[in-house]
Each structure stands twice: as structure tokens, then as C-alpha cells.
Amino acid sequence: MKILTIWLRTLLPQLTVSDAQLGEDLTLRGIAVEGIHDLGAGNGSLFEMDITTNRVDAMNHYGVAREAATIYGLPLPTITVQMPALRPSVEPIPVRIEAEDACGRFTARVLRDVRIVPTGEVRGPMSEFAARMFTLLEQKPISNAVDASNFAWLAMGHPTHTFDLDRITGGIVVRRARKGERLKTLDGVERTLDPEDLIVADAEKPLALAGVMGGWQTMITPATTNVLVEAAWFDPMAVRRTARRHGLHTDASHRFERGADFNAAPLASEIVSAMLLENGGSVEGEMIDVRVATIEKRTACREPIALALSEVHRLLGKTVEPEGISATTVEAVLRGLGCELRRQPSSADSAQWQVTLPSWRLDVEREIDLIEEVARVYGYNQFANTLPAFVGSVKVRSEAEVEAAVSVKLRAAGLHQAIGSTFCSMDEAHLFEPQPGMAVELGNPLSAEAGMLRPSLMPGMLAMVAGNLHRDVADVRLFEMGTVFGGSPDRVEERTALALGLAGGDATEGVFAQRRDLDFFDLKGMVEQVVECFAARSFYFDQFAPEEKLTPEWLHPWRAARLTVDGMAAGWLGELHPRLAAERKLKKRVLVAEIYLHRLQEVPLRKPKSREISRYQPVRRDFSLLMPRRVNWAALDSALAELNIGEMTEWSAREVLTAGAGIPGESFALLLGATFQATDRTLREDELQEFAARIVAAAEKLGGRLRAESGNGLQ
Numbered sequence: 001m002k003i004l005t006i007w008l009r010t011l012l013p014q015l016t017v018s019d020a021q022l023g024e025d026l027t028l029r030g031i032a033v034e035g036i037h038d039l040g041a042g043n044g045s046l047f048e049m050d051i052t053t054n055r056v057d058a059m060n061h062y063g064v065a066r067e068a069a070t071i072y073g074l075p076l077p078t079i080t081v082q083m084p085a086l087r088p089s090v091e092p093i094p095v096r097i098e099a100e101d102a103c104g105r106f107t108a109r110v111l112r113d114v115r116i117v118p119t120g121e122v123r124g125p126m127s128e129f130a131a132r133m134f135t136l137l138e139q140k141p142i143s144n145a146v147d148a149s150n151f152a153w154l155a156m157g158h159p160t161h162t163f164d165l166d167r168i169t170g171g172i173v174v175r176r177a178r179k180g181e182r183l184k185t186l187d188g189v190e191r192t193l194d195p196e197d198l199i200v201a202d203a204e205k206p207l208a209l210a211g212v213m214g215g216w217q218t219m220i221t222p223a224t225t226n227v228l229v230e231a232a233w234f235d236p237m238a239v240r241r242t243a244r245r246h247g248l249h250t251d252a253s254h255r256f257e258r259g260a261d262f263n264a265a266p267l268a269s270e271i272v273s274a275m276l277l278e279n280g281g282s283v284e285g286e287m288i289d290v291r292v293a294t295i296e297k298r299t300a301c302r303e304p305i306a307l308a309l310s311e312v313h314r315l316l317g318k319t320v321e322p323e324g325i326s327a328t329t330v331e332a333v334l335r336g337l338g339c340e341l342r343r344q345p346s347s348a349d350s351a352q353w354q355v356t357l358p359s360w361r362l363d364v365e366r367e368i369d370l371i372e373e374v375a376r377v378y379g380y381n382q383f384a385n386t387l388p389a390f391v392g393s394v395k396v397r398s399e400a401e402v403e404a405a406v407s408v409k410l411r412a413a414g415l416h417q418a419i420g421s422t423f424c425s426m427d428e429a430h431l432f433e434p435q436p437g438m439a440v441e442l443g444n445p446l447s448a449e450a451g452m453l454r455p456s457l458m459p460g461m462l463a464m465v466a467g468n469l470h471r472d473v474a475d476v477r478l479f480e481m482g483t484v485f486g487g488s489p490d491r492v493e494e495r496t497a498l499a500l501g502l503a504g505g506d507a508t509e510g511v512f513a514q515r516r517d518l519d520f521f522d523l524k525g526m527v528e529q530v531v532e533c534f535a536a537r538s539f540y541f542d543q544f545a546p547e548e549k550l551t552p553e554w555l556h557p558w559r560a561a562r563l564t565v566d567g568m569a570a571g572w573l574g575e576l577h578p579r580l581a582a583e584r585k586l587k588k589r590v591l592v593a594e595i596y597l598h599r600l601q602e603v604p605l606r607k608p609k610s611r612e613i614s615r616y617q618p619v620r621r622d623f624s625l626l627m628p629r630r631v632n633w634a635a636l637d638s639a640l641a642e643l644n645i646g647e648m649t650e651w652s653a654r655e656v657l658t659a660g661a662g663i664p665g666e667s668f669a670l671l672l673g674a675t676f677q678a679t680d681r682t683l684r685e686d687e688l689q690e691f692a693a694r695i696v697a698a699a700e701k702l703g704g705r706l707r708a709e710s711g712n713g714l715q
Helices: 005-011 019-028 061-072 125-137 144-156 236-245 251-256 262-277 293-299 309-316 327-336 367-378 400-412 426-432 458-469 520-531 578-583 633-641 685-701
Strands: 002-004 032-038 045-050 095-097 103-112 161-164 172-176 182-184 190-192 198-201 206-209 227-234 282-291 305-308 340-344 352-356 476-488 491-503 505-507 515-517 539-542 555-565 568-576 590-595 619-628 648-657 667-676
Touching: 002 005, 002 061, 002 125, 005 019, 005 045, 005 061, 019 032, 019 045, 019 061, 061 144, 061 327, 061 367, 095 103, 095 282, 103 172, 103 262, 103 293, 125 144, 125 262, 144 161, 144 251, 144 262, 161 206, 172 227, 182 206, 198 236, 227 236, 227 262, 236 251, 262 282, 262 293, 282 293, 305 309, 305 367, 309 327, 309 367, 327 340, 327 352, 327 367, 400 476, 400 491, 400 520, 426 458, 458 476, 458 491, 458 590, 491 520, 520 555, 520 568, 520 590, 568 578, 619 685, 633 648, 633 685, 667 685
Parallel strands: 095 172
Antiparallel strands: 002 045, 032 045, 103 227, 103 282, 161 227, 172 198, 182 190, 198 206, 305 352, 340 352, 476 491, 491 590, 505 515, 539 555, 555 568, 568 590, 619 667, 648 667
């Protein structure tokens, strides 16, 4: 936004501070001046301003002048326009608002015998002042009709539009477009209208995209003699949706999308009309003003807000000045910003007001907003540097310790922590939701791709894995801990989840080193490391046949498993379904897992135990076993753990053979290795024999036996 200080000083003749000081003071009050450019003697400076989207009231010269007047305690004159005498109206043009949800006010003024002239031929004080300001702003002049509309929004911020009245048939109606209607806009593009588009039309055809751009057929030309001046209030959401559907962003839509001033339309109409009439013509009849009561009530006629001085002091705290913020200060600031204050009966120390809000500040809604305005204008640099009061103690979130333990474990395993988007598309939400109907739709989404609260971490994880692979990252190892959502818009439930995403592989060691892609068992091992953070009584992985339709659709039907911890379903892991991989153009195998961390948090964390390092020699024994194929390692591992042999410090599968001499078809050969060591003595042979017998007995209970019938089976 470009603001001229010479224009500001015209509105505030008592403003004595330098342009540099004015820029600094405005910036400290949130009206940021990012650059100051000297325009030469007598022309002041040009401010390059960054006005936040909630402050549409300051996106014009009068709005910035209001801020400056409030800061320095100066009177701000009201903008007045001298209109010529009215000509009686033969028949007022009818105006009707059909789309009462999207148009709150529409004003129309008829000008007759208007002379449309190029900018160089304009005459009159308003037109000459506008021409000088346009030159300093490097605003391209076009004609007195176009320049009048541009001058109005630069001066006081409200967009207007002018129509060639002779090309309007039967009056004005503000409505939604009808299916199949077409409109050629001022940029020369013929557009097919959507039934949701808000338009200004006459009895036969569309005339303009309301609040966005006018139409070609009714544009002002040098041949125009009769003009209809429009100044209206359009709903921000309706304008935004229409503008985005047609790929347009105009000065008018920029302001209407952010919430225009409901009461500004008559003044804007007067400014445009007065400038046009400086070159000839007359006003026919009174201005037509149609309003929608429900919208006027929630914009220009809002209920007063109660404000207490004690609350101002409580929230803002001490100031540098000893007297602090007084009732007089509060009244001066809020009245300067356009509020009306009615003092309530109270003592001087506990002043209270009923504050009526100005129509141009739709961003102010509550008492805390008024207090923020007082603090902003008073100056944040005027408050003492103090720490907020605190009573009590710091409470660590119950899940923080769990998240820290899991994060340390996964980072130690070589994974990188990532953060994905909290939102996802509707298709992704329905694909990854744990149960049908759990996905929650947003009421006001940023886009269709982010219209749902994520029911799973998978959409974000897959996007991050794909982003890395598409940028030629050879080894992707990511994990994310975050919140997922379910329920309904009225009652949203939050849960903590953990997602893993792996792709690529490692280089194997040795002389014949080569790259090995990660597989399902690498992922399974990482999930096991996560589970080992918890003192679970038991955990296991189970698989389901595709025809059972129990495996999630996003996992490979034959390369997936469910994690169960202490009888609870705690997550899923496996290879990404080939269909989803193809849709995301993933050429490498992608391994993913989602763990229901909120369920694991019900299990206490495993507490580390220390044991004394033995000074005595360990003894290793191998057992050559023949086991039924139905027995998996988890079953044998649990059986050995239940023996409670304190001296058996480690056991593992050394070798596995599924075929060969002496191996029946329904069996496999297992070389089981075990290590024995005591902390207080050297183990005797009879003790080792007893341990061995108990191990063999545990294997026999599972249907196994020693491969060698003679001897003790020790190798």
C-alpha cells in the first residue's frame, strides 16, 4: 500500500512531526511503514506500507490519518463533499437484492448529461487534486470516470463502480448467477458464470461480478452521457469465492474480501459523483439505498461491549510512566479510533464503559480487542519489562516422557524426525481413517487439498517420503509423532500417533559391498525397538488373508502385519500398496507403519536396570534342534524366557535350515545358541547340564527335539 504524507497533512493540517518520525510512530502502532521515499520539495514522502489483512480500514489515506490523529491527539475532520442541486427524478431506477446473504447494502445514484473526458481535460478542485496525487503515486490516469473510482478507494478505502445507464434494462438486481450465463468482463475475457457467483444484473443480463470486476457491455466510454454510480457492501466470503473461481484479484476484491465498511457506501458514492459532475451534468433524484437488516445488525449496528479500567490494568500491567493508563487515556484512544463510549456509574479508580464499535472495525469484537487497541496506540514500548506472575509449579505433560523416550530410540536407529501438515484432502481422510466416519471436515478450509483434519499421520508421511524420493534422496528414514483427529465437527477427539516411513537402503559391509534395499523385517525391527521402550507383558504381530479384508487398504495385502501389545491393537506396518505407490510415482519400495501411541501410553515405560559386570568366564552352548514349521521364533523365545534361568544371559538363532538331509518336510533345523555366565562364581559342568536339559525340555513342549539322538545335543 502506498501512502502520501502530503495527502495525510492535507487531512491533518496540525500534524507537525517529520515524515520519518511519523513513519516510526505508525510502525510502533502496528501500521508498518517499510520504506520512506522523498518525493522532492513540496511533495512530502511516499510511505511503502505493509497493512495486515485484518486492518482493511487502514488501507487508505483517511484510515492512516485516523491512526495518526489518535496517536498525536489531533482532531480529524470528517470528509464532506459538496454535491450540486438535485434534478427531480422522473422514475427512480428499481434496485432489488435477491442474494440477501451476500449483499448487505446497495446504493445507486443516477447522473445525467455527464461529460466523459480524458484526465488531461478535467477541471475542478477535486479532479485537479486527484491528478496531482495520482502523479506522485505513479497511478496511471485513464478518464474522469475511472479516476473518480480510483480516487475514492485511495482516499477513504471503499470500492465503487460506474455503469453506462443507457445500457441497463429494467433496473438493478443483485443475485446469484444462473447456470450457463456468460459475462464479458472489463479485461476482455468472456466468462462462463458459476451458479454460486454473486453478480450485479439487470432484468435481462449480468452486468458485473459483484465486488470483483465490471462488465464490458456497460462500461463507461467517451460516448456515455448517463451514468449509474454504484457503491455497495458485499460479503467477504462471497467475493473471495467468486474471485478465485475466475482467477481474478482486483483492488475492489482485495478490500471486499477483508471486510469493507458497511456505512462507507454513501460517502464513496458522493466522492465519485462530485468528481464526475465537475465536468458537467446533474444528479437525478435522491440516492437509492437498499439495505439488508440482518447484515446491517452484525456489521454497523453491533451491540455495545462492556470495558472496565480494572481489566485494562490487570492485563496490561505496569507502564514506564508512573501514572499509567488512566480513564482519560482509554477514552482518548478509543474515541480517536471511532468508538462511542458511554461511562457507567463507578468510581474513578474502577471506571467502566459501554463501548459502541465503529462500522469500519469488524476485527474488534470483544473486550480484549479493545484492550489491545489501547495498548497498541499507547505504545508497547511504554510498558515496563516485567515477568508475568506465576503461582504453582511446572507440570510436565503425561505423554511428554513417552514421546521423548520413543524419539530417542528412533533417532538412535537412524531415523529423522519430521513434521507434516495437520490437514489433508477428503480422499486421503477417507482412505486412511482407522474406522469409517471418523474423519472431521473443516468448516472453512484453506483449499480442497486441506479440507479435513487428518485422521492419520499417513497422508503427511507419504507426502514427505515422496518429496525426498523425487529429489533423488537415496535413503529415506523418517518418523513423526503428532495428533490425529476423529469424531465429528461438534465433538472432535484428539489422539497421539506415531508414523514411520522408510525407503531406499544401506550399503552392506565387506569386500563385495553392495546396496541392500530395506524390507519388511527392517521395519518390523524398528517397531519392536519402539515397543521395547514400554514394560509390556507381551506383544506380537499377526497377519490376515486378503479375503478377510482386515488389512488397511493402504498396505500391501501380503506384506503387512498388525501390532498387538498386551491384547490391544496398537498399529499396522508393512509395505505401501502398489496402487498407492503408482499414484504417487514411487519407484522404490516404501515401508510405512502407524502406531497408536495413545494406546501404548497406557503401558508404563520400561525402567532401565543395571547389572553387575561379571568377572567370570562366560560359557557358550549350541543346541541343534528339529522344530515343527508351525512354531515361530516368538513362541520359542517366550518359552526360554519363562525358564527364568538367571545365569542364561543371551540366546539367539544362529542358523536356520528349512531343507536338507535328515529334515522332514514339516520341520526346520534350528541351531540355537545360548550364553551362560554367573556374577559370583565360575559355572560348574553339572549346572550347565541342568540348564541344557531345561532348554531341551522347553523345546520338546513345543514339539521339537534334538537332531542328534545320541549324546546330550551340545555342539
